[in-house]
Amino acid sequence: MLDKTIIAVDAMGGDRSPKKILDGIEISLKENENLFFKIFGVKDKLEKFILNNSLIKNNSEVINVKDFILDHESPLSAAKKGNSTSMWQTINSLHNNDSHIALSAGNTGALLILSKMILDTIEGIDKPALAGLWPNKNGMNIVLDLGANIECNAKNLVDFSLMGSALYKSLFPENDPKVAILNVGSEEIKGHEIIKNAYKELKINNKYNFDFDGYIEGNHIMDGKANVIVTDGFTGNIAIKTAEGTANFITKNLKSSLNKLSMLLSYSSLKKFKNKLDPRKYNGAIFLGLQSPVVKSHGSTDSVGFAHSISVCNKIVKANLIEKIESNLITVDA
Amino acid sequence: MLDKTIIAVDAMGGDRSPKKILDGIEISLKENENLFFKIFGVKDKLEKFILNNSLIKNNSEVINVKDFILDHESPLSAAKKGNSTSMWQTINSLHNNDSHIALSAGNTGALLILSKMILDTIEGIDKPALAGLWPNKNGMNIVLDLGANIECNAKNLVDFSLMGSALYKSLFPENDPKVAILNVGSEEIKGHEIIKNAYKELKINNKYNFDFDGYIEGNHIMDGKANVIVTDGFTGNIAIKTAEGTANFITKNLKSSLNKLSMLLSYSSLKKFKNKLDPRKYNGAIFLGLQSPVVKSHGSTDSVGFAHSISVCNKIVKANLIEKIESNLITVDA
Numbered sequence: 003m004l005d006k007t008i009i010a011v012d013a014m015g016g017d018r019s020p021k022k023i024l025d026g027i028e029i030s031l032k033e034n035e036n037l038f039f040k041i042f043g044v045k046d047k048l049e050k051f052i053l054n055n056s057l058i059k060n061n062s063e064v065i066n067v068k069d070f071i072l073d074h075e076s077p078l079s080a081a082k083k084g085n086s087t088s089m090w091q092t093i094n095s096l097h098n099n100d101s102h103i104a105l106s107a108g109n110t111g112a113l114l115i116l117s118k119m120i121l122d123t124i125e126g127i128d129k130p131a132l133a134g135l136w137p138n139k140n141g142m143n144i145v146l147d148l149g150a151n152i153e154c155n156a157k158n159l160v161d162f163s164l165m166g167s168a169l170y171k172s173l174f175p176e177n178d179p180k181v182a183i184l185n186v187g188s189e190e191i192k193g194h195e196i197i198k199n200a201y202k203e204l205k206i207n208n209k210y211n212f213d214f215d216g217y218i219e220g221n222h223i224m225d226g227k228a229n230v231i232v233t234d235g236f237t238g239n240i241a242i243k244t245a246e247g248t249a250n251f252i253t254k255n256l257k258s259s260l261n262k263l264s265m266l267l268s269y270s271s272l273k274k275f276k277n278k279l280d281p282r283k284y285n286g287a288i289f290l291g292l293q294s295p296v297v298k299s300h301g302s303t304d305s306v307g308f309a310h311s312i313s314v315c316n317k318i319v320k321a322n323l324i325e326k327i328e329s330n331l332i333t334v335d336a
Numbered sequence: 337m338l339d340k341t342i343i344a345v346d347a348m349g350g351d352r353s354p355k356k357i358l359d360g361i362e363i364s365l366k367e368n369e370n371l372f373f374k375i376f377g378v379k380d381k382l383e384k385f386i387l388n389n390s391l392i393k394n395n396s397e398v399i400n401v402k403d404f405i406l407d408h409e410s411p412l413s414a415a416k417k418g419n420s421t422s423m424w425q426t427i428n429s430l431h432n433n434d435s436h437i438a439l440s441a442g443n444t445g446a447l448l449i450l451s452k453m454i455l456d457t458i459e460g461i462d463k464p465a466l467a468g469l470w471p472n473k474n475g476m477n478i479v480l481d482l483g484a485n486i487e488c489n490a491k492n493l494v495d496f497s498l499m500g501s502a503l504y505k506s507l508f509p510e511n512d513p514k515v516a517i518l519n520v521g522s523e524e525i526k527g528h529e530i531i532k533n534a535y536k537e538l539k540i541n542n543k544y545n546f547d548f549d550g551y552i553e554g555n556h557i558m559d560g561k562a563n564v565i566v567t568d569g570f571t572g573n574i575a576i577k578t579a580e581g582t583a584n585f586i587t588k589n590l591k592s593s594l595n596k597l598s599m600l601l602s603y604s605s606l607k608k609f610k611n612k613l614d615p616r617k618y619n620g621a622i623f624l625g626l627q628s629p630v631v632k633s634h635g636s637t638d639s640v641g642f643a644h645s646i647s648v649c650n651k652i653v654k655a656n657l658i659e660k661i662e663s664n665l666i667t668v669d670a
Contacts (some may be wrong), residue, residue: 085552139585151521152528155447159617186483186573194486194570220577233574236528243554248582251473251558252613256590259609275593279586302474 006038007313007319008322009312012092013043015108016057018143019052024051024058030179030316031057037316040101042088043069055064067091071112071303080112081119086334089113091115093120096294102319107299114150114289121292124324126331128290129154131162131235132298133169134242135284140226141177142186144170146286149239156199163204165229166292167212170264172321173314182218182228192217200320201231211333235302240305249279273335282307290308340372341653343646345434346426347377348404349442350642351634357441358385360391360642364650365391367643371650374435376401401425405446406634411653415448415453416507423447427454428630436653439645441633448484448623455626458658460665463488464625465496465569466632467503468576469618469648474560475511478504482621483573490533493517493566497538498664500564501546506655507648508563516552516562518571526551532565545667584615620645622652629657 011027015242020043027039039050039062052058062120069086080087089108095101097120106113111296114132123130132325133146145165151158183201185193189203197217215228219240223231233241270285281300283298289296299311345361347354354377361373375382386392403420414421419428423442429435429453440447448466457464467480478500483490501513517535519527524535531551538548549562554575557565567575596647615634619641623630629652633645 091524137585152520174627184574186486186570220574220579221581221584223578224581236520237571240518240554240567241574244557244575244578245554245582247555248579249559249586251471252583252586255613257607260605271594275590277588 005092006036006102006318007103007316008038009315010040010042010092010095010104012070012104012106012108012151012254013041013048014067014088014090016071016299016303017073018304019049019107019136020048020171022303022305022308023051024048024055024314027058027062028055029305029309030312031061034313034316037312039063040065040092040095042091042095044068044070044088050196051199058157065091071109073109075109075112076086077109077111077115081115090116090120092178093117093296096296097121103295103297103315104289105297105315107303109301110149110298113296113298115293116127117289117296123325124258124291124293124331125164127161127291127327127329129158129161130289131158131165133290134287135165135173136218136223136231136245137279137284138224138229141229142174142284143223143229144173145178145223145231145233145238145242146240146290147233147238149235149236150289151235153236154195154196158201159196159200159234160203161214161291162232163200163214163230165327166232167183168330169288169290169318169321169324171322175321177229178213179230180213180228181230181232182215182217182232184223184231184241185217185219188217188219190216196234209333211330218327241319282295282310284310286311288314288318290327340370341437341499341650342435343376343507343649344374344426344438346375346404346422346438346442347375347382348401349440350633350637351407353423353441354382355385356637356639356642358382359391359639360535360646361396362389363639364646368647368650369393371646372425373397374380374399374429376404376425376429378404378422379403390633396458396583399425402444406467407443407507409443409446411443411445411449414443415449424450424454426464427451427630428556430630431455432638437629437631437649439631439633441635441642441645443575443635444483444632447630447632449653451623451626451630455628455630458625458627458661458665461495461499461625462662463492463495464623465492465499466621467500467624468581469507470557470565470576471613471618472558475563475579476508476618477557477563477565478507478513479557479565479567479572481567481569481572481623482576483569484623487570488530490530490537493534493639494537494567495528495625496520496566497534497543497546497548499661500566502657502660502664503622503624503652504564504670505660506657507651509655511563512547513564514549514562515566516546516549518557518565518567518575519551522551522553524550530568532667543667547663616641616644618644620648624661627658
């Protein structure tokens, strides 16, 4: 048990929970024995799924809670429910050092606010940020901030670069992080003052232990040249949602353009295509900058997608992400 | 000639110019006799394409210029070339009321700066904005600003709503404009102060002659619920380029997933799909808010795409876009 990754899981958030959460846990345990789950939820609702499942029973502890946060509840109302909810207890398990990492498929706004309320910020980081995975030509990007901070200053963007490159190294140890700031052009004179100051800090003070690749435009995010894309939470949220909407629009149009015969004939090709772009593979946004990371699974994902976010949790713990962030900070101070 | 739409065309900008420009003009003239072109370019370079083309010869005037602006030249360097360039002369033709509208496939930054230098702003509009076409489920969106103004205040966003809805009415007279502000959530409390103030102005002061639909998130831009999407130039530029990058990424992946046989078998379906999403169909960004609109064709488009942007020019002139904007402004003042 000592070297197992202990994941605190909010079993009550997202569509078709708690069933999909427990199914996701089962998928993960079949792949990896070195996981242990602290499952926070209303016991009555969980029991029937666990009762005859020795794999989950032997590798988890169920902690009963009285209440849970609804998916469309306001963050304020969620906070008012206090420590009675599964989400609060899940995050609090990190505060008490009972778990290594926390995971929820519930209400994003509530998760961000409760995390900031309950957990300490890493010293030297001003604002925690929400980081996500985004496919590119050669593999995967880390993009942050996806919406935790609507307004950011230059120091925040530099912090995001440090945290994002540490996260990239944790998830993809075989590659080197290459940071770029999202902007409306690639020339130095483009953009507003906040971006220009972050650019100057990263470019001129060559003291960071990651590559800085300058500015990147929206149409090059998926080129694979940079792999850590840094932006404020307003722009990041709009960018990732626009990409999501565009992808949906195109695949729906593709479906309606193909007739049944050509669907049938192209079945294996289309399956390969779908598989490559399967959003479940990059499920899991990571709230970075707190004493321990809090991972947000997409609320609408299924058990396979939830299992992917468990795998993200495990990689982050095994790679000592927080130490990596702190070591990036030390490099800067020196 | 009196009721013909007179379009001033910069023949020197964009890839494969002036040939594609002249080919595009020819395509347009075959479809519509009521066009007349003032073609600004280096005569030596144009002559061989026009010499034996009576259709173009009879419906255009070629005005010789000494110089032109390179596609990757800085706006400052472009401005320094003064009135010797084809782009300057094209825009200046509006200033002199010699043409109804101006069109260029050249350097965007230069086009925005020269337009602002040469043309007057519509009284009541603080900042002109770059508007673009963006497909949605039911047809087409107008999205603005796409990058003319990196920073905007609430008044600018309200101006963009007035101008965008007037443009929508001009291009799609059979539909009603429905304005929405791009934001990170659809609830009233979301976003930063500038957005919230524009929202209040449009929502509470119910004096505008277009529907205001509140906030829209990035993943709903293509849903077709709203059709005039308003945002600052930084966010708009990132959003449209991110959509472009995502679309390219997906279609490239689709191509590489399909083997030759299934390509062949799905040929007509894929052609239908490609045709529906053909970017040439929404070629043409419109710089709005000046005494007359200046239209920017994509530099990399071909003659068919350029002909589409000529059609956009014609619709704008025929619909009296500037009058529509002014009438929206009058509604507000009243």
